[in-house]
Amino acid sequence: MAEQTDTRERILDVALELFNEKGYDGTSLREIAERLGVTKAALYYHFERKEDILLELHLRMHGIGRGILDRLDAVEDERDVVAAWPALVDAFIDEVLANRDLFLLHQRNQGAFAKIADDERHQAENEDIEERFRRFLSTEAIPLDDRVRMAASVGAVMVALMGATGGGLFGDVSTTDVADRVRGIVHDMLRS
Amino acid sequence: MAEQTDTRERILDVALELFNEKGYDGTSLREIAERLGVTKAALYYHFERKEDILLELHLRMHGIGRGILDRLDAVEDERDVVAAWPALVDAFIDEVLANRDLFLLHQRNQGAFAKIADDERHQAENEDIEERFRRFLSTEAIPLDDRVRMAASVGAVMVALMGATGGGLFGDVSTTDVADRVRGIVHDMLRS
DNA sequence: GTCTATATTTCGATAGAC
DNA sequence: GTCTATCGAAATATAGAC
Numbered sequence: 076m077a078e079q080t081d082t083r084e085r086i087l088d089v090a091l092e093l094f095n096e097k098g099y100d101g102t103s104l105r106e107i108a109e110r111l112g113v114t115k116a117a118l119y120y121h122f123e124r125k126e127d128i129l130l131e132l133h134l135r136m137h138g139i140g141r142g143i144l145d146r147l148d149a150v151e152d153e154r155d156v157v158a159a160w161p162a163l164v165d166a167f168i169d170e171v172l173a174n175r176d177l178f179l180l181h182q183r184n185q186g187a188f189a190k191i192a193d194d195e196r197h198q199a200e201n202e203d204i205e206e207r208f209r210r211f212l213s214t215e216a217i218p219l220d221d222r223v224r225m226a227a228s229v230g231a232v233m234v235a236l237m238g239a240t241g242g243g244l245f246g247d248v249s250t251t252d253v254a255d256r257v258r259g260i261v262h263d264m265l266r267s
Numbered sequence: 268m269a270e271q272t273d274t275r276e277r278i279l280d281v282a283l284e285l286f287n288e289k290g291y292d293g294t295s296l297r298e299i300a301e302r303l304g305v306t307k308a309a310l311y312y313h314f315e316r317k318e319d320i321l322l323e324l325h326l327r328m329h330g331i332g333r334g335i336l337d338r339l340d341a342v343e344d345e346r347d348v349v350a351a352w353p354a355l356v357d358a359f360i361d362e363v364l365a366n367r368d369l370f371l372l373h374q375r376n377q378g379a380f381a382k383i384a385d386d387e388r389h390q391a392e393n394e395d396i397e398e399r400f401r402r403f404l405s406t407e408a409i410p411l412d413d414r415v416r417m418a419a420s421v422g423a424v425m426v427a428l429m430g431a432t433g434g435g436l437f438g439d440v441s442t443t444d445v446a447d448r449v450r451g452i453v454h455d456m457l458r459s
Numbered sequence: 460g461t462c463t464a465t466a467t468t469t470c471g472a473t474a475g476a477c
Numbered sequence: 478g479t480c481t482a483t484c485g486a487a488a489t490a491t492a493g494a495c
Contacts, residue, residue, distance in 0.1 A: 096378075099290075100292030103487080113460090115489090121460090123490095125490090183375075186286075186287075186290025212436050213436075226427040227453070230425050231420070235418040242401070244401060244405075246407065256411065260456065263455075296471070297471095308479070308480065308482095309480075311471090313478090317470095
C-alpha cells in the first residue's frame with residue numbers, strides 16, 4: 076500500500092521548491108498544482124488552507140531545531156553553555172547541510188511565518204525555537220561577549236554555508252570543502 | 268514650501284515598515300494607504316506601480332553598498348583584498364547601524380528583488396552589488412579559506428548586529444556595546 | 460482522490476471629480 | 478494631491494460529479 080497516498084508528501088516537496096523560488100506569497104496554488112500535474116482542487120483534499128502547507132513545512136523545521144535546543148536545555152549550569160556551544164554548532168552545520176531547503180525557506184519567508192505565528196494551531200504545541208534561542212542569548216549569567224560570539228557563529232554558518240550549497244557563492248568548490256572550513260573558522264571564533 | 272510634498276517620503280517609510288513586517292508580496296497597497304491615512308489611489312499619484320516603491324528602496328540600499336564595494340574595486344591586486352577587508356567590515360557595520368531597516372528589507376525580500384532585477388529601469392544604471400560581491404568570493408587568486416572567512420564575517424555581523432538593534436537579541440544591552448564586540452570578534456575572525 | 464465548475468475575495472491599477 | 482468609484486485579473490476556497 077501507501078502507493079500514491081504520499082501525494083501529500085509530493086505537494087510539500089513541490090511547495091518547498093516553489094516557495095524558495097518565488098516566495099510563499101508569490102506562489103499560487105495553481106502553480107503548485109501545475110508543477111505537480113494535478114488540479115488546484117486536489118490540493119484542498121490534502122490541505123484545508125494554503126497556510127497549512129507552509130505551517131507543515133515550518134513544523135518540520137521546528138523538529139530539526141528542537142533537537143539542538145534540547146541539548147542546550149540539558150546543560151545544567153547556564154555558564155556551561157559556552158563550553159557546549161561548539162558541539163552544537165557542529166550539529167547545526169550537519170542539519171543545514173542535510174536540510175538546506177527548509178532553512179532557506181525559513182530565512183526567506185520570515186514575513187509569511189510572522190503572519191501564521193499568531194495562529195492557534197501553531198501556538199498550541201510548540202514554543203517557537205527562535206524564542207528559546209533568544210532567551211539563551213538574553214541570559215545575563217553568560218558574559219555578553221560569549222553571547223555575541225554564539226549569535227555571530229550562527230550567522231557565519233548561515234551565510235557561508237547556505238551560500239555555498241545553493242548559489243555557488245565561492246565558485247566551483249565542493250560543499251563539504253566549504254563546510255569543513257566553516258567548522259574550523261567558527262570553532263576559532265568560539266574560543267575567546 | 269515642501270511642507271507636505273514629502274508624502275512620498277512618508278509612503279516610503281510606511282512601506283519599508285510593512286515590507287519588513289509582512290514581506291513585499293504580503294503587503295497590499297491598501298494596507299500602506301490605511302496606515303498612512305490616505306487612500307490607495309493617492310499612492311498612485313506618487314508611484315506609477317507598486318514595484319516602483321520597492322525599487323526606490325532598493326536603490327537607496329544600493330547607494331549604501333556601492334560606497335563599500337568601490338573601495339573593494341580600488342584594491343589593485345586581488346590578493347590584497349584580504350588585508351583590506353577588516354576596514355571594509357567596519358564601514359559595513361557603520362552602515363548597518365545607520366540603516367538597519369533597509370538591510371532588513373534586503374535580507375527578507377530577496378525573492379521580490381530578484382523579480383524586479385530583470386526590469387530595464389533597474390538594469391540600466393547599476394550592476395547588482397550582490398553580484399559584485401559574489402564575484403569577489405569566486406576569485407580563485409584568493410585562498411578559499413580567506414574567502415570563506417570574508418563571507419562568514421558578513422553573516423556574523425548581520426545576525427549579531429541586526430538582531431541586537433531590532434529584536435533586542437541580547438536583552439537590554441546597548442546597540443553600540445554589541446557593535447563594539449562584534450567588531451572585535453570579526454577582526455579576530457579575519458586574522459587567519 | 461481527483462476532477463469540472465463556480466463562488467467569493469482581494470489585488471493592482473485607472474478614470475474622473477474636486 | 479487626494480478623493481470616490483470601478484474595472485479586470487488572479488487568487489483562495491467551495492460544491493458536487495465521478
